Amino acid sequence: MHQDSILTVRGLTKTFSGVKALDGVQLDLRKGEVHALMGENGAGKSTFMKILVGLHQPDAGEIFFEGQALKSQAVSEVLKKGISMIHQELLVVPELTVAQNIFLGRESRGGLFGWIDEKKLNQEAGALLTQMGVTISPTTKMKYLSVAEMQMVEIAKAISNNAKVIIMDEPTSALSDREVATLFGIIRDLKTKGVAIVYISHKMDEIFTISDTITVLRDGKYIATQPASELDNTALIRMMVGRELDSLFPESVAQKGAEILSVRNLRRNGNFADINFEVHAGEVLGLAGLMGAGRTEIARAIFGLDPLDEGEIYLKGQPVRIKSPQDAIQHGIGYVSEDRKGLGFIPGMSVKHNITLGSLSNHARGPFIQDQSEAATAARMITDLRIKTAGPDQKVQFLSGGNQQKVVIGKVLLSSPELVILDEPTRGIDIGAKSEIYKLIKQLVADGIAVIMISSELPEILGLSDRILVLSQGRQTALLSKEEATQETIMHYAVHH
Amino acid sequence: MKTLFKPDLTTADKPSRTRLRGLGQYGLLIAFIVVCVVLSLITPRFLTVSNLMIIVTQVSINALLAFGVTFVIITGGIDLSIGSTVAVTGVVAAMFAHPDTYPVIVPVLVGLAAGLLLGAFNGLVITKSKVPPFIVTLGTMTIGRGLALILSKGRPVSNLSDSFNFIGGGQVLGIPTPIIILIVFFIICSVLLRKTVLGRYMYAVGGNEQAAKASGIQLNKVKMVVYTLCGGLAALAGILLTSRITTGQPNAGVGFELDAIAAAIIGGTSTSGGTGTMTGTLIGALLIGVISNGLDLMNVTSYYQQVVMGIIIIGAVVLDSLNQHKNG
Known part of the structure; x- marks a missing residue:
């Protein structure tokens, strides 16, 4: 175990109705790194991440977080420990404000009857978003935000949770290039603060732009972990699919018609x-x-x-x-x-x-x-x-x-x-x-x-x-x-x- | 009660995915048989031809209503007005069913027309206004009850012709007519749901309304048909009831919609839409009928019967949601 390790996984196995979704998977996540998790659909990435955040319980294997063994945990416990996940399909409450979403379930209370202190909520949320360099009003209802903005709010939520590990599942699938650049800026900022990011994406260029380390899964099995700098497109694809793909874009044979x-x-x-x-x-x-x-x-x-x-x-x-x-x-x-x-x-x-x-x-x-x-x-x-x-x-x-x-x-x-x-x-x-x-x-x-x-x-x-x-x-x-x-x-x- | 749903639980434990719905229905059938066996062991009177005939006759009205509401629930809607439709159509039919006035076909057609109209009214308001079906049909439920009282001036409409009373009280080859009507409409509804384009579209609309629309399905048309159909089947139930009790009762059918919805849900129709079968609904209705008959034979008071029925409904929905959770 490396001394900078924040999360270590060994021999993780999970079976669904007789099918092994994960078979002895391992991961070594270090502080301040962006660790890409790659693999085709069905390789077991989602199952792996769902186990990490407590949505599934593993059949076998060990998870160490900051040197402590994580035993079957409820989602809320995992959150408290500092592991947050930003799901591909964002889980937001559209009718609540940005601030209310960020602090959902952890509202600061004040006053005689323990009422929610909305003012404090908004101030804290505003400070958080400004710190991230995004201009979203904390009092806007979530439903009026773009997907990219909602994602920023989700990240703000993770930060406010003191997340030490943030899992991002296809975070850019609905973002424009400019929004991706903003997101990457935020990710780099998180890195300097020692937050470890597990990054799942199908977009190759992004993986090579943002990640430090790449772990590849295939058919539920661990294939390899390598520094991103030592890999290129072809090598990575070969690891993922287990074979070389023909040229991705086939030649055109069509004739332009009417x-x-x-x-x-x-x-x-x-x-x-x-x-x-x-x-x-x-x-x-x-x-x-x-x-x-x-x-x-x-x-x-x-x-x-x-x-x-x-x-x-x-x-x-x-x-x-x-x-x-x-x-x-x-x-x-x-x-x-x-x-x-x-x-x-x-x-x-x-x-x-x-x-x-x-x-x-x-x-x-x-x-x-x-x-x-x-x-x-x-x-x-x-x-x-x-x-x-x-x-x-x-x-x-x-x-x-x-x-x-x-x-x-x-x-x-x-x-x-x-x-x-x-x-x-x-x-x-x-x-x-x-x-x-x-x-x-x-x-x-x-x-x-x-x-x-x-x-x-x-x-x-x-x-x-x-x-x-x-x-x-x-x-x-x-x-x-x-x-x-x-x-x-x-x-x-x-x-x- | 525990044994009742055990077969269903085992299917929920093993998501053998493609055949799951088939197994779920199989489980329901086993539950039904288990209940019948248990009842026949407890009370010898249960397993007699005459008692079974009584059960099916009693079930027929609820089953007809449940068939209609199954269509509606499959499309993701709900119809709370069918109990009132039973009263309106019963009263209207009775008004045309006095001896030596019209031939028996007239009250039947007028009653049916009234039911189809009320159903079409539901469909029209739901498709044009985008107000949730729950609220629209809640309104129609009250309107219908009012109409039944207005038309009958608040009094039962009696003195009906023998030929009209034959519809719900007669026998053909020794089989009570309600049973024959039940079987005929079970077959029609099953075929409509399973074998026709319209039936497929109902599942599609309830399964994912927007995707159905993007596939070129006319949502409004499907919904109009479904609510009209539901009203028509409720009319049939109303005519059957009026004929059997030989009176058009403006206060008939109160709460019938809940029994019908219960039958559909116990039969595996998901209230979130997109799933359900007529066979399931029929078994659901029979299960309700058998249990209440059995409790009657065991001299359990109707107060306790209501508690039991409520537990069964909740149990069925809990199982349904567990099932969905496992697979979702």
Whole structure:
């Protein structure tokens, strides 16, 4: 055990209904380091972290925190000891203020009846946030904050808890590049104060920017721990997947065809205005921009989820009115939402039923579903998209993120779209599944489908798009060809006002 | 009470994920059989053809209501107005069922129409106003009760034709008509839920409303149909009850909605929507009927019966949530 060690884990094992989720995992976390925990989805990272914060109890293994053995602890006990976790899906109370959220469960009390001292709460929260260098009012209700701001509040909460170890699970999955920079600033500041960070992310460039040490898990087993400086992309991916991946972005073989979609002067008050572009068959149009640039809002409006205030939409030259997703689907538009859990699938429904949900009328005679036709189609999709599932009757909620995404894509494809809008199609998906989704996108355009892809990951935008529309604060600032586009030019236009 | 849900507990302990719902229902069936066996050992009168006929006849009204409310709960809603719908439709049907006035089909159709209208009213307000179903149907519950009292001037509507009274009190080939009606509508509702596009959409709407919408499903249409259907089934229950007691009672059906919801929940329908089966609901209704019949035979007063029933409902929901927790 190193003398700077704050948290040491040995031989951690956890079994869920006969399946080993963790098998003898170890970790040596030192004060003031950022320790990246890497691995594909299903490698056991989440289970590992849930054990650390007391959400699961291990079957075997030891955890030492500051030299003391941690025995099966309640979540509140672990928190008191100084281990905090910032979950990927932020756990905030929307109707309470920033200060109330930060001190939830630990409110300072004063006065005769032990009432909550709101004034003191707000002062302390304000001081904390200022110290972090963020400008969020402690009296704002949580629901009015952006995801990035909520994350800052969660970090403030961890700091106020005197956290010595902060676990961050995919902290940047919903952040723009500028917000990521702010977050990294805060992380570096925490490091100098001796706080150890366990950092989980699928974004390679981030891992190499921020982390000092990298531990890799694969299939629930410990693979290796190495200093980040001794690793590169290829080496890390090889450790994670146990093999070399082919080039991440497949070559394009698609031919640009006829115009499928054209939009003129789209405006939705408060979201975007003056949006003009067209997409052709066999082409990927990338939509790039920072968070809040209006990309998702444009996609939602085209798909009929939100009404437009102005503008025309033409499909293959014909003006169309789209008032609901049903209209959009009938006009041949498919939408794979960034909000996979919220808009993508029905968690309690089977893989089969989710896949056919958007095209059920194709498998019905009158009001009755034709079971065989439905099952055959679902089975074909499961094979074609290589969806890893125990079977067609497996509930989608039990699949990994990448496979859930494939189910959603399968559903959209079955409604025979001519235009597919993919909104952050690889968010929170491991590298192996990402590469498969990239291949799938290329396959779609090769089949003559028009694709609009929204992504916050610039390498993804650059690697897949034929043309790139850059948005900034609801306006389009550039339409770049593949040749013109670089990370720098896109960023230049993305921050353009 | 402990033995009652034991089979369910074992399934909750082993999340063999894909088949879980099937096993849960299997557990419910075992619970039902265990209760029947225990009762027949305690009181010999329980396991007689005539007693079993009485049970199913009594269960039929609650089961019809429970079928309707199962549709609603699967879509993530609730309908508290069905008890009042029983009263309104019963009174309305009775008004057209006096001897030597109209043929028997008229009161049936008028009663059904009244139920469908009340259900459609629920659906319309819920889809147009976005007010939670709990509140809308709570309002309709009171409106319906008022309408029943207005239409009947607060008095029971009696003197009904023999052909009308046959609906709930007659026999075909020795089988009481309520049992036949129950079986027919159980089959119709099961097929609707399991085999049709509409049924699938109900699960989708209750499982994740926004994802259902993004899949091109018309939420409002599904909800309209579901509440209208629920009203229609409540009307059927109202007509059946009126015919059986040979009177249109404006005060009938008070609290029926709670028994129906209880049957659905005991049968495995999750109040958070997206899950549930007609078979489960039917067994739930039968279980309630069998237990109250058994307690009757054992001379347990109705006061204690209510306590027992409450414990069963809570037990079923606790098990349901444990199950969800294990899998979620």
